Amino acid sequence: MLRMLGIFAVLALAALPFVARAQQQSQAAPPILAPDVEVVTDRASAQADEKRRRNRVREGTRVTDSVGQFDWVGDRLRFVSEDGSQDFQVLENLTMERVAQSMEQSASKITWTLSGVVTEYRGSNYLLIEHVTLKGRRQ
Numbered sequence: 001m002l003r004m005l006g007i008f009a010v011l012a013l014a015a016l017p018f019v020a021r022a023q024q025q026s027q028a029a030p031p032i033l034a035p036d037v038e039v040v041t042d043r044a045s046a047q048a049d050e051k052r053r054r055n056r057v058r059e060g061t062r063v064t065d066s067v068g069q070f071d072w073v074g075d076r077l078r079f080v081s082e083d084g085s086q087d088f089q090v091l092e093n094l095t096m097e098r099v100a101q102s103m104e105q106s107a108s109k110i111t112w113t114l115s116g117v118v119t120e121y122r123g124s125n126y127l128l129i130e131h132v133t134l135k136g137r138r139q
Helices: 002-026 043-054 094-105
Strands: 062-073 076-081 087-090 109-121 124-138
Touching: 062 087, 062 094, 076 094, 094 109, 094 124
Parallel strands: 087 124
Antiparallel strands: 062 076, 062 109, 076 087, 109 124
């Protein structure tokens, strides 16, 4: 009986490295989670999303001398033309940084004239501003 316990102990000690390796392999990287899905909670949001999908512009389209205003949406700027036909999230670059600084220093709404290039990612358009000028301020 004592001899059986000794053999069992030796086998158990010999198996420890294999058990440890199996545990390490089972603790692989956590699964990649799907990105958060935006849930539309009201009719106005659903209509805005539908309008954005209908007004999507092809990658590489040039926007020239478009007049409109910038607004903050979360931590990103959004440009909306005066006539409402263009609505783009703005890609970060030095020009956008200068626009943001001007907006922070002004208490009134600023109207801008801009030119840039449209990009497209996952069904949404983004605008890379190449040139922007201050057109006027609204009270």
